[in-house]
Amino acid sequence: MKLITTDDQVRHNIPNVLVTVEGEATLLEKLTPFIEQAETWLATNFTSSELLQAIAAEQGTPLKELCTRIVITEAFRAAIPSLDVILTPNGFGIVNNSTVVPASRDRVERLILSLESARDELLISLLRLLPAHQEWLTTEQAAYFSSTMFPNISMCREIGIRDHLWQEYQAFVPQLQNIERVLAETYFSEAQMQVFRQECMLWNPSTQPIMRSVIITIRQLILMVLMKHELHVQQYYDVVNIIREHPDVFPAWHSSPVAELYTPPVFKNKKSSSAYWF
Numbered sequence: 001m002k003l004i005t006t007d008d009q010v011r012h013n014i015p016n017v018l019v020t021v022e023g024e025a026t027l028l029e030k031l032t033p034f035i036e037q038a039e040t041w042l043a044t045n046f047t048s049s050e051l052l053q054a055i056a057a058e059q060g061t062p063l064k065e066l067c068t069r070i071v072i073t074e075a076f077r078a079a080i081p082s083l084d085v086i087l088t089p090n091g092f093g094i095v096n097n098s099t100v101v102p103a104s105r106d107r108v109e110r111l112i113l114s115l116e117s118a119r120d121e122l123l124i125s126l127l128r129l130l131p132a133h134q135e136w137l138t139t140e141q142a143a144y145f146s147s148t149m150f151p152n153i154s155m156c157r158e159i160g161i162r163d164h165l166w167q168e169y170q171a172f173v174p175q176l177q178n179i180e181r182v183l184a185e186t187y188f189s190e191a192q193m194q195v196f197r198q199e200c201m202l203w204n205p206s207t208q209p210i211m212r213s214v215i216i217t218i219r220q221l222i223l224m225v226l227m228k229h230e231l232h233v234q235q236y237y238d239v240v241n242i243i244r245e246h247p248d249v250f251p252a253w254h255s256s257p258v259a260e261l262y263t264p265p266v267f268k269n270k271k272s273s274s275a276y277w278f
Helices: 007-013 027-047 049-056 062-083 105-132 140-145 165-188 190-202 209-226 233-244 257-261
Strands: 085-088 091-094
Touching (some): 007 027, 027 105, 165 209
16 A cells, blocks of 8 residues: 555544454454555546655655545445445354444445545545646546546536536546537637647636636536537637637637638739629
C-alpha cells in the first residue's frame, strides 16, 4: 500500500468504529485488500500510478491528504457488505453480540450511498487540484478528462444529478465527445475546441473575459443538447459572430477550415464577367 500505512490513519477517517480488543484483527488489517484495490482504482482512473507514488512520498500536503481520504472512503464503501459477515465451519454468519445489533439493510444501503457521495465530493476537489501538476497533464488520465469541455464530474450537478456522480460522468463522456465533435465540424473548429478544453481544464484566472464568456455559453449549449432541449441555430451563430469579431482572442478558429464557411466570397467587378457594373 502506498498511502495508508497505519491503523490510526484509517480510524481518523472512519467515525464510530469500536476499539480493537487484544487478539482481534485491526481495522487496517481487515481493510487491507480493499485499500489496495482502492489505490489501484484511484491510480487507474485519476492520478496514474507514477503520480500516486510521488504523492505518497510527500509529507502532509493537501494533495496527499485528499488522496488518502479518497482511498479510505472508497475502501470502506467497498468493504461494507462483507464486514459483518464471517465464515464459520457451518457456513456464513452475521457478526452479533448482546449489545450490538446488525444494522438494517436500508441503513447499510444509505451508509454505502453516503460514502459514495463523500468520495465523489473528494474527487471533485482532486480534479481541481491535479491540473496544477505539470506531470499529470501528460497522463492518459488527464487526456480522458480533457477530452471534453467538462473536465470534472461536478458537471453532473449542472444537469440536476446529485448521486453516483462518477458513474454518471463516465456514461456522459462519450455523448459529450460526440456533441463537441459535431459543433467543431459545423461552428467552432476542432482546433478552437481544443483551446476551449484546455482553458476548461486549467481555468486560468488570467483568461480573457471574452474567452471565458464564450466558453461558458458553449458549455451551456452543450448541456442543453445533452438534455435534448430544443435549440435554434441562431444561438450557435451568435457565438460564431463573437469569435469572428475577435481574431486576436480566437486565432485558432480564424486559421481553421471552418472559418472559411463563414467568410463570404468577395465580389470583384471585371469587364470579362457576364455582368459588369459601372
